[in-house]
Amino acid sequence: MKMEISEQDGVTRVGLVGRLDTPGVDAIETRLTAACVPGAARAIVDLSGVEFIGSLGLRMFITIARALTRKHGKMVLYAPQGFVAQVLETASLGDIIPVQPDAAAALAAVKS
C-alpha cells in the first residue's frame, strides 16, 4: 500500500494505491492518523487506486473520521472503484463518512 499526502488551499489530500488489507492498513494507519487528526484537518482521500478494502480498512477510516469530527475537522472519501465501491455500499459507509464520486465533489463537500 502506497500513500501520498499533500496540502493545498487548507485541504489535506491523500492518495492511496494498493490493498487496504491487514498489512496495507498496518503500513499507513499511523501516518494517516498523524497527518489528519492532530491538526483537525479537512481531508479528502482518493480511493481510485485502492483495489481491495477489508474490515480493518473500514475501521481505520471510521476511527479517523470520528476523531476528526470531534475536533471539527472532516474527512471525505472519493472515487472508489469496482470491488471497493461494492464494499463501501454494503457497509453503508456513506452513512458514516461522506463518499463522493470524484475530486471536485469531494473538495466541495469537505469545504462545506
Add this chain to the structure above:
Amino acid sequence: MERSGSTVLVKHTTVSEAAALRDDLRSYLVVIEHGEIVARIAVGLETLTVGRDPARHIVISDEKVSRLHLQVAMLAGEVVVEDLGSSNGTFMDGLRLTTPTVLPPERWVQLGSRLLKHERRSHREMEREAELHRDLEKARAYVQSLLPPPVRVGDVRTDWFHRPSAALGGDAFSYGPLDRDHLVAYLVDVSGHGVEAAMHSVSVLNVMRQKALSGVDFRDPGQVLEGLNANFQMEDHGGLFFTLWYGVYSRSSRRLRYASAGHHAGLLFSGGPAPEHLRTKGPMIGAVPGQRYTGAETSVPPGALLYLFSDGAFEVTSPEGRQLGLEEFIPLLGGPGAGTPGEAERVYVAVRKQAKPGPLADDFSVLAVSFD
C-alpha cells in the same frame, strides 16, 4: 513426528541435545496443507527427502506429488531445495525449479497442493510457540463449543462450516427456536480477526444467546439491531464494530423477517433461476450511535434453502492475483447436494480451489438452512 489419520508422515532426524537447548536459531521445514500447518521438521545435517513414497522423510499423499519429489539440505548455513525430476514440478513464486535453489527464511515452495515453508526459530521460541498454540487451541475449542450443532432432522435443518483464518476468528453464528413458532438465525462478523475479534464475537454471541437486550422483542430484527448497536458502540469496545445478518422464520406463516447491518445479503434459493438477495441497508453495529434499523420480509416456499456466510467466504484472491467476489461464490451454492449434510464443507473446499495457495485471508463461515 507422526500424525495418525493424516496424509503426512515425518521421520525424525537425529538432533544434538546440546544444540536443541541453545537459543541459536535453527531451520525448520513446515508443511502447510489447505492453510494449516500439519507438520514441522528440523533441517539438520541429514538431507531430507520429500515424496509420496512411505520411505521418504516427509511423506505427502497427493497424486500431484511424485514418489521421490524433492530433497532439502543444509548447505553452508542455507536451506537448499532441489526438485528430483518430479512429474508436476516444484514451484517458488510461481516459477518451476530446475536447479538446486536456496529457500530463504519465511519463503516457501509448492508441490502439488502443499506448501513447504522455511522457518528459523530458536528452541526456546519453539517451546513458547507450542505453549501459546496449546492456549489458543483451548480458546478455539471454547469458541467452537458456542456454535450450535448441525440440525439433521425436522422441518428446518442446518449445515455449517467454520474455519478461522488465524487460530481464532471474529466470525460467529447461531440459530435456534425463539418460541414454538419462531426460529432465529444470525451471523456476526467482527472487524479483523484473531484474539481481539474472537473475544468480541463471544460477547455478542452470549448477549444474543441470553437475550440480554433490555426491552427488545427478539422476533423483530430491527429492534435487535438497534439494541445491539446501543450496547456495542465501538468507543466502548476497543474500536471494534461488527456486521450482522439476523433473521426470524415463522413456521405458521412461512415468512422470514430479516435485517442486516453492514453485511452482504443472505441468499434464499427457492427453485428460481437466481437466488433472492436478502439484505437491508444500514451501517455496521457500533459505528453510529442511535442508528435506526428497519427489517424486511419475504416468503419461504417449501424446499427453499437459505445461505448465510461471512465475507471471508467469497473475498478471496485467485492464484493469478485477481480479487474474487460474490459472482464467483454464488454458483457454488444451491447446486446438486444442496441441503445435504456436509454441503458447507464442500463449499469451503470449492472456495479453496478457487483461491491462491496458503491460508485464506479472512475467517470463513457458511451456514446453510433447509426448509421443508
